[in-house]
Amino acid sequence: GQNIDQPTEMTATEGAIVQINCTYQTSGFNGLFWYQQHAGEAPTFLSYNVLDGLEEKGRFSSFLSRSKGYSYLLLKELQMKDSASYLCAVRSSLRGATNKLIFGTGTLLAVQP
Amino acid sequence: DAMVIQNPRYQVTQFGKPVTLSCSQTLNHNVMYWYQQKSSQAPKLLFHYYDKDFNNEADTPDNFQSRRPNTSFCFLDIRSPGLGDAAMYLCATRDPADTQYFGPGTRLTVL
Numbered sequence: 001g002q003n004i005d006q007p008t009e010m011t012a013t014e015g016a017i018v019q020i021n022c023t024y025q026t027s028g029f030n031g032l033f034w035y036q037q038h039a040g041e042a043p044t045f046l047s048y049n050v051l052d053g054l055e056e057k058g059r060f061s062s063f064l065s066r067s068k069g070y071s072y073l074l075l076k077e078l079q080m081k082d083s084a085s086y087l088c089a090v091r092s093s094l095r096g097a098t099n100k101l102i103f104g105t106g107t108l109l110a111v112q113p
Numbered sequence: 114d115a116m117v118i119q120n121p122r123y124q125v126t127q128f129g130k131p132v133t134l135s136c137s138q139t140l141n142h143n144v145m146y147w148y149q150q151k152s153s154q155a156p157k158l159l160f161h162y163y164d165k166d167f168n169n170e171a172d173t174p175d176n177f178q179s180r181r182p183n184t185s186f187c188f189l190d191i192r193s194p195g196l197g198d199a200a201m202y203l204c205a206t207r208d209p210a211d212t213q214y215f216g217p218g219t220r221l222t223v224l
Contacts, residue, residue, distance in 0.1 A: 004155075031211065042203055042215035043156070087155065091211065101213060103155035 004104035020073045022088035031091040117216035134189040136204030144207035145187045
């Protein structure tokens, strides 16, 4: 089966750092994606990890541990515009399913002044 | 420049009245997807195309159909919308590096 867990909501302060965790149990694993989704808008791609370790892209970093089925998204120097839902998505390596992403329900981040 | 375009952005239909949502892309990607996303839920994959090869998810109701007449365009047809079909419908494409790009979505209201 496929299962992806993220916290439902988080709150952080402008200028601070926040870490959003994601754990997954999937029948096959072929990469993990993070997307940002503002209310009423489409998800936008943030990062991709397929090997263990940290990928850094400006204020955003994403970490993956395949042995633990664990990833996190780290947001630094938080800005008010970072208030959004952050979706963790796993790409399955199952035969016939390599084109599919399985999404978590998202973590709604509220950045406060 | 918009790369994945969805029209309309907001669609209202009546219970049982067929409705078609459209998606177009300027990226020339082989793979296109349709997702359904209800409020505070994860996007749920309905089906995807690899070129003209159609792949239906096992739990996608027969009420949902899709057409892809060419690389650029893909349509979602809801034959008899029910109140439970009210949702945001997201179209996405996939690049050779396996990253998916989403359109702005169409929010469907069923009266």
